[in-house]
Amino acid sequence: MANETTGNLVDISSNTQMIKLYNKRGRARRIVCLVLSVLLLLGGAGTIYYYSLLDSVNYVADDDKTVKKATGPQGESTGNVIGDSELLQDSKVLNVMLFGEDNNHGEKYGRTDTMILLSIDNIHKKLKLTSFQRDTYVYIPGEGYNKINASYTAGGAKLSIETIESNFGIKIDRYAIVNFASFINIIDTLGGIDMEVTQDEIDYINYQMYKNHQVEGRTTITDQPGVVHLNGQEALWYARNRGLTKGEDGNEIGINGDDWDRTSRQRKLIETMVNRFKTADLGQIISIVNQVGPMVTTNLKKDEITALVANSLTYLNYKVVQNYIPKEGLWYYNSPNDESWDIAGSCILIADMTAQRKAFADFIYETGVSADVEATVDKNSRPDAETSPEQ
Numbered sequence: 463m464a465n466e467t468t469g470n471l472v473d474i475s476s477n478t479q480m481i482k483l484y485n486k487r488g489r490a491r492r493i494v495c496l497v498l499s500v501l502l503l504l505g506g507a508g509t510i511y512y513y514s515l516l517d518s519v520n521y522v523a524d525d526d527k528t529v530k531k532a533t534g535p536q537g538e539s540t541g542n543v544i545g546d547s548e549l550l551q552d553s554k555v556l557n558v559m560l561f562g563e564d565n566n567h568g569e570k571y572g573r574t575d576t577m578i579l580l581s582i583d584n585i586h587k588k589l590k591l592t593s594f595q596r597d598t599y600v601y602i603p604g605e606g607y608n609k610i611n612a613s614y615t616a617g618g619a620k621l622s623i624e625t626i627e628s629n630f631g632i633k634i635d636r637y638a639i640v641n642f643a644s645f646i647n648i649i650d651t652l653g654g655i656d657m658e659v660t661q662d663e664i665d666y667i668n669y670q671m672y673k674n675h676q677v678e679g680r681t682t683i684t685d686q687p688g689v690v691h692l693n694g695q696e697a698l699w700y701a702r703n704r705g706l707t708k709g710e711d712g713n714e715i716g717i718n719g720d721d722w723d724r725t726s727r728q729r730k731l732i733e734t735m736v737n738r739f740k741t742a743d744l745g746q747i748i749s750i751v752n753q754v755g756p757m758v759t760t761n762l763k764k765d766e767i768t769a770l771v772a773n774s775l776t777y778l779n780y781k782v783v784q785n786y787i788p789k790e791g792l793w794y795y796n797s798p799n800d801e802s803w804d805i806a807g808s809c810i811l812i813a814d815m816t817a818q819r820k821a822f823a824d825f826i827y828e829t830g831v832s833a834d835v836e837a838t839v840d841k842n843s844r845p846d847a848e849t850s851p852e853q
Contacts, residue, residue: 516764518755542815543601544631550823551633556582556770557826558762559623559637561614562645562728571618574611575702575721576728579626579634581826582770582777589777590826591732592785593725598793599802599809600629609806619759630787631819632826636762644757645701646694648735651750654693655738657700657731661687662717666706669715670699701728725786733782740778788812789821 551557562576574596581590596611602625605616613625619637627634649655659667664683671677676695683690692700705719742750762770770777793810796802802809812818 520759549633638760641757644754649694
């Protein structure tokens, strides 16, 4: 069956594959779909139960636009902003933006320190994880210049995606928002997770567990540095660790670290969870979906998720590679004399945006695209999917 396009997402599966997957007898029907901000898993013992699990996810309409980009009447770029018609995309590379949201105060939009693009590259058979540094100074459509994470506070996932597209020139197909509490539930349901940690990372986890009254006494991890078994709450503190300044919040310790370290830990945690899911049993997956589904908001449609499910076991065998923006050598910290300081305080400035866009495109598509990604892209020159990449 030929591929079908739904909205901006190309169906990279087929109904034939789906039937084969469900009708295989004599083996557990363990189905893994996504980790939505750590790859949310959807599974089921049969078609009817599978679709009932899909109903637990919070779906949003794809046409719920927050703002319009600062573009001309035909969508061409205005100033340094990338227009919709110029965005790089490839029907065999699916880009899903994952947001880890922390919203404990009932705001319309919470805050997110986790912004990771998951790219399923069916050409090179890779799962690609790209972290965006939250303090990166960018143009936010309709808002002006600020730190990139301010786009989420101002307009949620939609505005964040428009910001990333407008500045970096890559088309984002879909998004998923996961409440931080779901990370804890996923890992605890899996029975914990083994992570290689340093002494500083152990000290940070122990301090935060004690400070937030999540453990009796002052120490939760007594293991030596190395591979340590973490429960869900410990793993969440591992992923949120960007160091600790001595005296901050009255603490007695100081731990080296910054946002670069934190985004690296987040990517490592996702990679470790992907590997852990390979050994998860059906009962664990069902339990995860029942608990986590209501904590997930996405503009993926049910049929699109079903298409991903059909290829999920293949995707879990793809090589996982990591990236971050801005790229090393292309950024610098601003100073109090910069205009950006008056707007956003201390932040990260990109010295060469054209080079950054090229580096990003090369990582996602590996096709040596033109350095000047602001020029109109001849999309007909990019490979298209005519049949499902995996049978």
